[in-house]
Amino acid sequence: MPQLLRAHEMMEFVYNVADVAYPVSIRDQMNRSRWLVAKAYDLGFFGPSRDKRYQRLLVCGAGAAGVTAALHAVSLGVETVLVERSPAPFLRQRLCRSRWIDPVQYDWSANHWTAAAFPHAGPAMPLPWPADRSNRLAFRWQLVLNAGLTNPLLTFRRPDHAVGAPVPIANPSGEVVGIEMSFHSGLTEAFGMLLWCVGFSDERRFAAPNYSGFAFWETDPFEQPDWGVVSPPTRLRGLVSGGGDGALQDVIRLATRKKSAIDVWHDIEAAGWSMPDNVRHALFTAEDQAQRALLWCRPSSVDEHNALQRLHDEYVQAVNYLATFHPARALLINQVVNVLAANPHALAHVHSCTHFARYYGLNHFLVLLLAKVATLANVASGPQVRPQTGVATVSGHGCLGNPWTCHGVNHTVHLQHRPMCFGPARAAAGQENAHVLVIRHGISPHPAFSHTPMAFARQVMPYHLP
Amino acid sequence: MAAFFPAQLTRLYPPGDNGKIPCVIVLSDWAELPRHDVINCVAEIFRQAGERQNVATVLIVDDLGSIHAEYEVLLSALTEAGGIILAPDSPEEIEMVRRDPLVFAEAQLIAAQSHSAVATAPLLSPSMPGSPDAYKEFGKAVTRLLPGELEEVIEGRRHDDWRYLN
Numbered sequence: 001m002p003q004l005l006r007a008h009e010m011m012e013f014v015y016n017v018a019d020v021a022y023p024v025s026i027r028d029q030m031n032r033s034r035w036l037v038a039k040a041y042d043l044g045f046f047g048p049s050r051d052k053r054y055q056r057l058l059v060c061g062a063g064a065a066g067v068t069a070a071l072h073a074v075s076l077g078v079e080t081v082l083v084e085r086s087p088a089p090f091l092r093q094r095l096c097r098s099r100w101i102d103p104v105q106y107d108w109s110a111n112h113w114t115a116a117a118f119p120h121a122g123p124a125m126p127l128p129w130p131a132d133r134s135n136r137l138a139f140r141w142q143l144v145l146n147a148g149l150t151n152p153l154l155t156f157r158r159p160d161h162a163v164g165a166p167v168p169i170a171n172p173s174g175e176v177v178g179i180e181m182s183f184h185s186g187l188t189e190a191f192g193m194l195l196w197c198v199g200f201s202d203e204r205r206f207a208a209p210n211y212s213g214f215a216f217w218e219t220d221p222f223e224q225p226d227w228g229v230v231s232p233p234t235r236l237r238g239l240v241s242g243g244g245d246g247a248l249q250d251v252i253r254l255a256t257r258k259k260s261a262i263d264v265w266h267d268i269e270a271a272g273w274s275m276p277d278n279v280r281h282a283l284f285t286a287e288d289q290a291q292r293a294l295l296w297c298r299p300s301s302v303d304e305h306n307a308l309q310r311l312h313d314e315y316v317q318a319v320n321y322l323a324t325f326h327p328a329r330a331l332l333i334n335q336v337v338n339v340l341a342a343n344p345h346a347l348a349h350v351h352s353c354t355h356f357a358r359y360y361g362l363n364h365f366l367v368l369l370l371a372k373v374a375t376l377a378n379v380a381s382g383p384q385v386r387p388q389t390g391v392a393t394v395s396g397h398g399c400l401g402n403p404w405t406c407h408g409v410n411h412t413v414h415l416q417h418r419p420m421c422f423g424p425a426r427a428a429a430g431q432e433n434a435h436v437l438v439i440r441h442g443i444s445p446h447p448a449f450s451h452t453p454m455a456f457a458r459q460v461m462p463y464h465l466p
Numbered sequence: 467m468a469a470f471f472p473a474q475l476t477r478l479y480p481p482g483d484n485g486k487i488p489c490v491i492v493l494s495d496w497a498e499l500p501r502h503d504v505i506n507c508v509a510e511i512f513r514q515a516g517e518r519q520n521v522a523t524v525l526i527v528d529d530l531g532s533i534h535a536e537y538e539v540l541l542s543a544l545t546e547a548g549g550i551i552l553a554p555d556s557p558e559e560i561e562m563v564r565r566d567p568l569v570f571a572e573a574q575l576i577a578a579q580s581h582s583a584v585a586t587a588p589l590l591s592p593s594m595p596g597s598p599d600a601y602k603e604f605g606k607a608v609t610r611l612l613p614g615e616l617e618e619v620i621e622g623r624r625h626d627d628w629r630y631l632n
Contacts, residue, residue, distance in 0.1 A: 087546075158516070
């Protein structure tokens with residue numbers, strides 16, 4: 001059996017895209033779901049080669065991964081049932097009007113940048129991905145799904161959802177030949193295979209005792225004047241907590257009021273500054289080495305820490321070189337100061353450990369560059385980065401349930417020292433006031449089924465499979 | 467409560483196919499109505515479309531642009547009911563919405579359709595790459611250096627790499 005199927009297998013004929021690969025990326029999930037359908041089809045898990053009762057594919061969840069899987073299955077001539085709990089597809093993306101999303105906005109430039117296209121080398125993906133605001137992209141995808149629904153092979157059942165676990169169906173000799181699934185609507189049906197594409201896991205955006213910040217996939221006002229705070233004081237204070245990509249994205253958005261890293265990059269390059277080839281080469285080499293190291297090390301291990309630290313050190317050295325030694329440093333600093341002028345308010349960024357977490361290189365570079373230039377040029381509104389620091393508690397306001405009610409309210413944020421990325425917090429590290437508090441502490445996977453994968457899903461990259 | 471299907475949008479779709487005709491709600495037109503009536507209207511459109519195996523397209527033009535908690539709760543509820551909130555994202559779009567929200571909705575629809583056409587192209591083969599040409603674009607990302615160019619890079623790194631400074 002192909003490794004990709006092994007890495008996502010929950011039980012016979014049941015595969016999970018949603019919770020297995022971590023850290024998650026929509027782009028990766030869409031790739032995986034498409035390839036899982038293709039591989040399973042090749043092996044005859046569903047489709048015309050099966051007994052009529054098991055010819056159909058069941059896809060649970062009509063998000064980006066689920067719709068990709070369903071449309072691809074239909075393109076192969078497979079009768080497919082797509083089930084969604086909400087009245088319409090792509091709820092997560094539709095809810096967010098402010099996030100300008102991947103794949104071409106946060107990474108180092110490649111030739112797919114200018115085309116704003118899905119960086120996928122294989123056959124066409126069912127859903128197109130021009131860079132856009134999240135909800136507008138969902139609108140485009142919904143039109144694609146509508147076109148797909150003209151194919152009688154595709155049934156889109158909503159609002160409905162699976163109830164309980166799938167039940168294996170065995171033939172008289174005890175061999176599992178398909179699965180049976182019950183639904184909230186009262187139906188119980190047999191399928192050749194189930195592809196579970198439900199959920200993106202739970203985002204950790206809370207602080208004790210009762211603070212809840214904006215979710216990553218939620219409409220926020222960070223790019224508005226004064227960060228969208230109505231009647232702001234003369235000087236607001238913002239604080240972003242987290243070293244991962246979500247945190248870095250929002251540091252950039254708050255510090256520059258630009259919608260994405262690529263916009264900041266274009267502004268910096270506008271006056272003729274460009275990245276020296278030797279620095280670009282060194283960073284790309286470091287990225288390449290780190291990705292290979294991260295691919296094969298155990299998650300949350302010392303090896304992972306070492307790989308991320310080496311990568312981070314390379315970025316720090318590059319930024320120091322460009323801003324303090326390179327002949328074009330004055331031009332660079334001038335451009336970055338201009339970019340930072342869009343935000344007059346103070347911004348702090350705290351993150352655990354001594355390095356950022358994953359992932360996109362341009363975010364990584366820009367946060368370090370903005371912070372470095374803010375220090376060199378005495379720009380008080382530039383991000384002040386504090387490593388080895390985390391948010392412990394928040395006092396001054398209770399916000400649980402609706403971040404809008406506390407946006408702009410002055411909170412006291414109690415910080416703690418975190419000596420290692422995966423270790424416990426050790427001691428109090430002072431406090432900061434923050435009117436705008438963004439907590440991006442990753443996600444908590446919640447596997448739908450009890451499962452021990454036969455391979456780390458992240459070690460099986462669908463892009464590289466023959 | 468009747469849904470609003472503007473004529474200028476219906477011409478984008480085959481006449482008579484109601485399931486595909488987008489319904490457009492302009493928020494300022496509905497601002498005086500009870501909130502649950504608007505949400506129920508969206509839900510009813512989806513229920514009717516569902517009976518015909520369609521996913522309704524309900525575009526909600528946010529021409530009010532308010533930033534406060536209660537307003538965001540309303541927009542979230544409309545989205546969860548199935549609507550797609552379209553808000554202006556640039557000075558040009560703000561002006562377009564001010565002049566005529568339906569023209570803005572039409573522009574958004576046309577933009578969305580132009581991209582969706584690409585993806586509906588048939589896929590060629592179950593799991594193998596569609597064609598060797600599919601890989602050519604990917605290959606452009608890598609630039610093979612000529613021997614002379616490689617020498618320059620090596621020399622450049624030797625003299626210009628910050629790690630060898632000091």
